Amino acid sequence: MQPNFKPKNIVKTIEIFTQNGLKIVNQASKGNDWESVIRPLDKMEFELGHYTSVNSHLNAVMFNEEFNAEYEKTLPLITNFYSEISTNKALYQAYKNLKNTDLNEQQKHIVQDAIEGFELSGVGLKGESSARFKVIKEKLSLLSNQFSKNSLKATNEWKKLLNKDDLEGYGDDQLEKIKTDGGFEINLQMPIYMDVMTYADDRSLREEVYKAYVSRASEVGITSVEFDNKAIMDEILALRLEMAQILGFDNYAQLSIESKMVESTxxxxxxxxxLVRVSRPQAxxxxxxxxxxxxIELMPWDLSYYSEKLKEKKFGFKKSDLTPYFPEQKVLSGLFLTIEKLYNINIKEVEEYSYHADVRVLDISNKEGLVGRIYLDMYARKDKRGGAWMADYQPLMEGNKPVAFVVCNLNSPAGGKPALFEFDEIVTIFHEFGHALHHILTRVQYPSAAGIAGVPWDGVELPSQYMEFFCYEHEVIELISGHWQSGEVLPNELYEKLINAKNFQSAMGMLRQCEFSLWDIHTHSSNKDTYQVLKQVREQTALMPSIKQSRFLNTFGHIFSGGYAAGYFSYKWAEVLxxxxxxxxRDNGGMDSKxxxxxxxxxxxxxxSLEFMQQYVKFRGKKPSIEALLKSNGIDN
Structure with a gap:
């Protein structure tokens, strides 16, 4: 279960493994039953994943130029390896032959899913089309990594040293985060950026930081032009379109939808x-x-600042009133207790070597014994990719327990105080643990369908968003809160205010998410410039104009270096579920219930391992409706 966090000769290792792997693939293609076709492929994927997942993870959380240079050399090797597998006609036929053998229900689903995957990966292509398809896949893997690298470097390049007088509106906790020997240094890391947008009284400072943030990795940004991602984005989109058309689709969105629950773009x-129609009047x-x-006439850099002030006036509290009640250790212990009540498991932190001193190692067990392990990496760092995510290291297979990485970019300890989390950060932690539990708690022994593997992209956010709801339950608040000095749980008065403010400006937030999703699906449905598409979408969704320097798409990693291309709608689709x-x-016993x-x-x-909506109906008794989403957001239909 212990990953090797000090990989050596990673290029040579991947070269050797992929060469041997192709021999295994060719042997499996001659098989005639589950054991001879899929079992050896599962074992091969299991072992290869140990190398690829750690390399990818370290490149995201401990970035340095030397390692990245080696990592980039492995990307074509891995991409070409999987291209060889997914276009292996003999293996494709072997899977099709398996349909006529004695398989259980899960195996039948996995085989059919794999057959469809072959077909969407170009197994039917020949000659120049097949060769070009493989070239596109290789280019996309390199471009995605370059996009992520540019985003990180552009974010890290901007800093500003200030005096305390420049930071009127800041509380002691916010000041402690940025205190240096020479004054106070702000940057574009998310926790620091959001503090400026929320607390800084100086409007010109908010404007400067906002413009620096939304123009990152672009031709108009204050960072180096070498980090401009626009040409990379254009090439990624063009290659995705070409890939889809080679397979016979009109556009990439159609290709993406084929592997999701939804039926069409x-x-x-x-x-x-x-959602836009229902939400816009309230927004x-x-x-x-x-x-x-x-x-005043509001500008984008005013929204968080005045929203926080208005929330304070309407509900009688501000974000900084809550944070002292949510120190890191209390939040984590409460999160673990919540998970234990929900799923009858135990979470224990263990002392074991990891790749960074900040990382916590967590063992998950139930009455049967050890279930899996999570490596939790919470704090923002300079060499760490922005955002929050879960990545799998190892699936459940033949006695090997699942292992996952959970990564966030949250507040860290400062000024002799523990890390004090804002409530939005707590929601983020709960969200990512939902993904991790989906991976860890699997009972499926087939790696291709264990945990999140094989789950349609518009269903994969269900367990994570489901976990978010429990943050607001009074029982959970009592578990995750405890003032960092007195230990007092969040007072009922503050809790009631938090609940009353839960859906503050929720319709505006809904419009913003719909804007991202509509832009994504329309961008991948056309051959238009992506910023022109955004302009057209904003005619439906935007309530105030964008500034000319805004290039936020240039760092939109979910789409250009993540797995959400033509699938960003999945967040909203899964939120319905x-x-x-x-x-x-909640209405049928709540936590620790049937x-x-x-x-x-x-x-x-x-x-x-089984059809996702079928399983949802088995759990729920019927399909979901949009009404639950509107209710949870406090939007009047």
Missing amino acids: EQVIDFLQD QQELKELQAFAG AADAYYYV SSDSFMHNILEIGG
């Missing part, structure tokens, strides 16, 4: 536009209220 667009009222409160699931469990057990057994444990 039109269904996605209708779903999102329906307009929310912005009108904020505008009246601010008394999550809200529906949560209300069902309904909660049913969620674990039918969703988490099954992973991608």
Whole structure:
């Protein structure tokens, strides 16, 4: 279970492994049953994953030029290896032959899923089309890594040294985060950036930092032009379009939808536009209220600042009133207790070597013994990619327990205080643990469908978003809160204010997410410049104009270096499932109930081994409706 966090000669290792792997593939293609076809491939994938997942993980969380140079050399090797597998006609035929053998229900689903995967990966291509398809895949892997690298470097390049007088509006906790020997240094790391946007009274400072942030990795940014991602984005989009057309689709969105629960791009667009239609009137009222409160013509760098002030006035508290009650250790212990109640498991921190001193190693067990392990890396660092995510290191297979990495970019300890988390950060932790539990709690012994493997992309966010709902339960608040000095749990008065403010400006947030999703699906449905597409989408979704320097798409890693291309709608689609699931469990016993057990057994444990919506209906008794999503966001339909 202990990953090798000090890989050596990674290029040579991958070269040797992929060469041997192709021999295994060719042997498996001659098999005639599950044991001779899929079992050796599972073992091969299991072992290769040990190298590729660690290399990818370290490149994201401990970035340095020397390692990245070696890592980039492995990308074509890995991409070409998988291209060889996915276009191996003999192996494809072997899978098709398996359909006529004696398989259980899970095996039948896995085989059919694999056959469809072969077909979407170009197994039917010949000659120049096949060769070009492989070249495209290799180029995309390199471009995605370059996009991520440029985003990180552009983020790290901007810093500003300030005096305390420049930071009126900041509390002691915010000042401690940025205190240096020479004054106070701000940067574009998310926790620091959000503090400027939320607390800095100096409007010109907020404007400067906002413009630096939204123009990162672009031709108009204040960082080096060498980090401009626009040409990379254009090439990625062009290659995705070409890939889709080679396979016979009109555009990449159609190709993406083939492996999801939704039936068509039109269904996605209708779903999102329906949310826009329902949300926009309420969002307009929310912005009108904020505008009246601010008394000035609002600009983007004013929204977080005045929203925080308005929330304080309406609900009688501010974000900084909450943070002292949520020190890191209390939040984590409460999170673990919540998970233990939900899923009847135990989480224990163990002392074991990892790749960074900040990383916590967590062993997950149940009454049967050890279930799996999580490596938790929470704090923002200069050499760490922004955002939050879960990555799998090892699936469940033949006695080997699942292992996952959970990564966030949250506040770290400062000024003699423990890390004090804002509530949004707590939601993020719960979210990522939902993904990790989906991976760890699987009962599926087939790696290709264990945990999140094989789960349709528009279903993979269900367990994570489901976990978010529990952050707001009073029982959970009592577990995760404890003032860092007195140990006092969050007072009921503050809790009630938190709940009352839960859906503050939720319609504005809904519009923003729909904007991202509509831009994504339309960008991958056309051959237009992506910023022109954004301009057209914003005619439906935007309540205020964008500034000319905004190039936020240039660092949109979910789309250009992650797995969400033509699938960003999955967040909203899965939120419908999550809200529906949560209300069902809450109304039928809550945590530690049969309904909660049913969620674990039918969703988490099954992973991608059976049809996802079928499993949801088995848990819930019926398909979900959009009403649950609107209810959870406090949007009047």
